[in-house]
């Protein structure tokens with residue numbers, strides 16, 4: 001992995017294989033691995049899911065749990081290894097202020113641009129289905145799409161996982 005691939009975004013639908021792709025991309029950096037989890041274990045199913053993820057990741061990863069201050073977690077861990085953030089969707093949902101999505105996404109993109117060590121970020125490709133009936137869900141969906149665009153613009157590489165298959169979106173093959 002070259003130094004020009006410092007910020008990598010991986011998008012995809014639920015159970016599309018995006019987390020596994022992100023782990024493979026992070027694994028290409030020959031340095032310690034730090035997993036930044038934005039999920040909180042709200043119920044038994046989520047606790048079991050998290051336990052499974054930890055088991056699969058194994059001891060090669062240090063885990064940092066940060067559901068709100070993602071920029072702070074990135075700043076604190078910069079210089080310590082490659083960071084894998086899983087995922088931006090839950091982070092935005094935890095920190096979403098109904099009226100002002102830029103208040104969260106702007107500082108995140110500025111922090112990403114300032115990182116010295118690599119970061120692989122996982123997000124979801126929302127909004128491919130029907131328009132939600134609920135107004136808050138519509139505002140979240142729109143804010144989430146704008147967040148993805150802003151992070152993708154900041155990223156050196158963008159990938160999408162479709163049915164477990166990786167699709168590279170940025171840079172397109174053949175372009176420098």
Ligand SMILES: Nc1nc2c(ncn2[C@@H]2O[C@H](COP(=O)(O)OP(=O)(O)OP(=O)(O)O)[C@@H](O)[C@H]2O)c(=O)[nH]1
Pocket residue numbers: 012013014015016017018019020036037038039040041049050053054063065086087090
């Ligand atoms: N708090 C916490 N959350 C974790 C940990 N490990 C994984 N997670 C969370 O588990 C979630 C990812 O797992 P899944 O929901 O199974 O993945 P998915 O997005 O449905 O499926 P894929 O597209 O295949 O990745 C992310 O939201 C992570 O934050 C951990 O150690 N602690």
